[in-house]
Amino acid sequence: MEKLMELLTNCCPAVDFTADARLVTDKLIDSVDLVSIISDIEDAFDVNIDMEKIVPENFDSAEAMWELIQSLK
């Protein structure tokens, strides 16, 4: 999780990933951020994220992303 938080902070320094907000639904991250985050996650955790996994629920919080990574490993 620490590794993911570091990755997210580097990718979008202006976004507080610890706050209780819905990142995609509330538009705290846009599509460009999302593509960057996905490609960073794939590199860092050696996973492949298919299109069907790219839904707001999987990227609305750092915890949701962490769960997605765990399910893909």
Place this chain on the structure above:
Amino acid sequence: MNSGNPYEAFTFSDFVECLSPSFVSVYFLIFVLLVVLLYYLIPKRFRWTVLLTGSALFYSLAGLEPLITVLLSSVLVYFSGIMIERTDKSRKHLRRVWLAAGVLSMLAVLIFCKCYSLFEWSFNFIIPLGISYYTFSSVGYLADIYWGKEAAEKNVLRLALFLLFFPKILQGPIAKHRELAPQLNEGHEFNWHGFCFGIQKALWGYFKKMVVADRLGTMTRTVFGNYQQYGGALLFLTMLAAAFQLYCDFSGCMDIAEGISQMLGIKLEKNFDHPFLSRSGAEFWQRWHMTLSGWFKDYLFLPVSRSKWVKNLSKKIGERFGAQARKNTMILISSFFVWVATGLWHGTGLPYLLWGLYWYVIISSSTLLADKYGRLTRALHINTENSGWRLFQMARTYLIFSFGRLITIPNDLEATGNILGRFFSDARPWELFDKTLYSLGLIDVEFYVMLTGIIIVWAGEVLRSRGSVRERIAGWNIPFRCAFYSLSVIVILVFGIYGGGHGNTTFLYMNF
């Protein structure tokens, strides 16, 4: 239609000729009232049939051919969706074939319609109104079934209702099946609060369209239609007016669509979120025509950025130039497709392609150079949260949008170049003060009505951005509320433009 003798009988065929699928007519208001009345009168489980019948009737006013085209499209999309879902996920190729069959057929009809006017044909074809909107909704629906994000609709008539639903068929919003269909299928209880809010929203839309947009339209048509006669200062002012006209026209139509839906207990997806309060081009496109931007993000930007060839190419670039270059490549390639498609969605000519590329350059450069802009503002000690700076950014975004609009308004790049040239070579600033403004198709009184309307719309939008104006009005005492509603209706009836000399016939986004 009768045009000469006012005493000549108004026949039934004249009446039919008057009808057209438009929000701006008395017949449409009567039609809405009938639909709402019938909707709440019949049992809940049949209420969706009222919406389907009403939508089919409304759309058939454009002609029988367009209605048949949409109904055939519904059948095609229905079968394609069912076959994608029924094919086992392990048979990926077959699922792709079903997806491609549905998507390519829908896109082929759309492309044919877009290119129809470019060539001469030996047959007449009525282009279905709102074809882009229902095509995009269909493609999104099929892609979502393919990706396992939603289930296929099992009733072809309910799918036809999703595509045809009358408040959104002409100009959107581009609805997502999983969000809209359950609301259409469910029979809603009558809700007085929601009903009143719906009327308010529709009234606000009619005000924006009939009082402001159509007056601005008269001015922009007069000036850009004879741009050689006017100086650069007036052309510049008209360019700014054209941007506001488009906003009032398009967002006005969305308000009407949202309002009517709300009267039926249905919530349409938001299409505008105070776009002129945006501080950058990228933010603007998150607030303007949001369902189109969202569609391109979900069904073009993300799939292209996730495609094998883009991944491989960016990986190669990343190995040579680093991780940031890899990400930038991915974003630049995907955005290119999005903006070319956005341009061509708006029109098929070269000006529209150029308009798409104009936004591509602006948004891509602001994304790629964001760090450098940040460093520059810090070096210049600019407080980016200062209201003056925010105002400057909003004005800059408005200007960028207005210049972009100038590329497509004359639909002729030479004319656009000439207008731009006149900004500098022949400014004639006195035309702004010597009563020329009153000779642009609007007499002085009408001009002041338009100005007042612009101020009211602007103030209303700023107030809406700070909280629900409708909630505040709902809190007023009944006599004040009644007076307010009556005044709103009177203002629209007295100051609205109904066609004739002003040439107000349709909404600007209705031809897509």
